[in-house]
Amino acid sequence: MGDIVLKTYGLSKKYDGALVLNDVNMTVYKGDIYGFVGENGSGKTTIIRLISGLIFPNAGYYELMGKKSDDPEIIESRRRMGAIVESPSIYSHLNARDNLYMQALILGIKDEGRIKWALDTVGLGRLYADDKKAGNFSLGMRQRLGIAMALMTQADFLVLDEPLNGLDPEGIVEVRNLIKELNQKYGITFLISSHILTELSLVATRYGIISKGHMIKEISADELKNQCEKRIAISTLDKVNVKNALLSLVSLEDIKETPEGFVIPGDLEYSKVLSALQGLPITGINTETTSIEDYYLSVIRGGKQNA
Ligand SMILES: Nc1ncnc2c1ncn2[C@@H]1O[C@H](COP(=O)(O)OP(=O)(O)OP(=O)(O)O)[C@@H](O)[C@H]1O
Numbered sequence: 133m134g135d136i137v138l139k140t141y142g143l144s145k146k147y148d149g150a151l152v153l154n155d156v157n158m159t160v161y162k163g164d165i166y167g168f169v170g171e172n173g174s175g176k177t178t179i180i181r182l183i184s185g186l187i188f189p190n191a192g193y194y195e196l197m198g199k200k201s202d203d204p205e206i207i208e209s210r211r212r213m214g215a216i217v218e219s220p221s222i223y224s225h226l227n228a229r230d231n232l233y234m235q236a237l238i239l240g241i242k243d244e245g246r247i248k249w250a251l252d253t254v255g256l257g258r259l260y261a262d263d264k265k266a267g268n269f270s271l272g273m274r275q276r277l278g279i280a281m282a283l284m285t286q287a288d289f290l291v292l293d294e295p296l297n298g299l300d301p302e303g304i305v306e307v308r309n310l311i312k313e314l315n316q317k318y319g320i321t322f323l324i325s326s327h328i329l330t331e332l333s334l335v336a337t338r339y340g341i342i343s344k345g346h347m348i349k350e351i352s353a354d355e356l357k358n359q360c361e362k363r364i365a366i367s368t369l370d371k372v373n374v375k376n377a378l379l380s381l382v383s384l385e386d387i388k389e390t391p392e393g394f395v396i397p398g399d400l401e402y403s404k405v406l407s408a409l410q411g412l413p414i415t416g417i418n419t420e421t422t423s424i425e426d427y428y429l430s431v432i433r434g435g436k437q438n439a
Pocket residue numbers: 147148152170171172173174175176177178179327
């Protein structure tokens with residue numbers, strides 16, 4: 133795998149004595165759009181607040197762009213990170229440009245060209261002329277302005293907490309496309325939290341699934357696709373001979389044994405499968421797929437894996 137942007141080591145956090153993060157290990161690689169998925173209250177915002185330096189862990193540590201969390205130089209890494217935690221801090225009485233101007237003042241950025249670039253990059257350049265106040269922005273526009281604010285630092289790692297929450301379908305598509313564009317055009321790495329896996333599935337390249345403060349699973353988008361792909365399920369009373377017959381169609385690692393028989397990839401021609409199994413005691417054969425939601429639920433119900 134490539135360079136690591138963020139890696140956590142046994143991160144744990146308590147609030148008022150209650151453990152809300154328990155020994156979390158997660159890795160975000162350079163170039164990832166890391167979908168950080170978990171139900172409400174699972175601990176996503178807590179992780180984001182930890183890596184933003186807003187709160188401190190009770191146990192464990194993390195490395196951000198090669199700097200350890202207790203290294204004073206982590207401040208250098210944070211300069212390259214832009215985070216929008218919960219919702220972007222926007223001045224509603226100001227237009228998009230003046231919001232960015234304020235951000236530039238706070239950050240000590242003198243380059244006015246940066247403001248124009250950030251506005252154009254998130255597709256708000258047009259509003260510069262319109263002079264629309266941020267208070268009148270749609271949620272999608274607010275998110276885009278928030279991203280523009282995060283981009284002011286020339287961040288190459290953007291952390292967005294539930295950026296799609298509450299957006300209408302059009303807004304979701306816009307923000308998703310913006311994330312993809314920033315990732316592909318500028319190589320920006322993203323960590324995006326959501327409580328809905330499907331919402332991230334059109335944009336994420338890797339996922340971390342967290343539940344009740346435990347990191348349950350990290351999985352790439354390709355692996356997730358494989359898990360959800362069409363499969364052919366075969367039930368039989370003669371597993372030995374059926375397995376031999378299936379080996380004429382697929383390799384051993386493609387044959388998964390189930391209590392009833394076997395499951396093989398669903399991209400095979402059905403007629404070929406039927407002819408390979410001819411004469412054998414087959415009690416059932418059908419194609420099946422797993423939806424992303426079902427996969428997510430099965431992972432969550434399976435519980436802790438990656439402790
Ligand atoms: N400041 C706080 N004081 C006490 N408990 C807190 C505090 N912040 C969060 N919690 C609790 O910690 C747990 C994890 O919360 P967190 O906000 O990290 O979850 P989340 O996955 O981001 O959820 P959501 O999607 O609802 O924002 C929850 O049980 C929450 O109630």
